[in-house]
Amino acid sequence: MPKVVFVNEKIEIEVPAGENLRQEAIKAGVPVYKGVHKYLNCMGLGLCGTCKVLVKKGMENLSPKGRLERFTLNYSPTNMMFIIGHEDEARLSCQVTVNGDCTVETTPAFNWSGENFWQKPYPNK
Numbered sequence: 001m002p003k004v005v006f007v008n009e010k011i012e013i014e015v016p017a018g019e020n021l022r023q024e025a026i027k028a029g030v031p032v033y034k035g036v037h038k039y040l041n042c043m044g045l046g047l048c049g050t051c052k053v054l055v056k057k058g059m060e061n062l063s064p065k066g067r068l069e070r071f072t073l074n075y076s077p078t079n080m081m082f083i084i085g086h087e088d089e090a091r092l093s094c095q096v097t098v099n100g101d102c103t104v105e106t107t108p109a110f111n112w113s114g115e116n117f118w119q120k121p122y123p124n125k
Contacts, residue, residue, distance in 0.1 A: 044094035049076035061100025
């Protein structure tokens with residue numbers, strides 16, 4: 001069975017292959033949502049973007065991003081600024097199917113300083 005390591009909570013769980021990451025995290029008592037989003041979310045439909053996670057290792061062992069997930073990550077008001085600098089590792093836990101071992105950071109911090117946002121696209125000019 002695949003193992004999922006949650007970095008912030010320091011928890012490692014075994015997940016049956018093909019299961020949803022959000023559902024398995026909630027079963028294990030791992031908080032996927034923070035703040036008011038614990039109560040106000042889309043219940044795993046991929047519309048709100050509040051269950052975002054960063055996949056630190058094992059992205060190849062997860063299902064590929066679908067159209068809805070890419071759209072929600074790029075255009076949802078809760079995610080537009082978050083994804084800057086994390087384009088390759090940002091996922092919605094409700095849209096992820098676990099097929100192998102991975103390491104996940106739940107409820108990642110927002111980059112309020114804007115160091116990734118305010119970078120110039122052409123550093124030599």
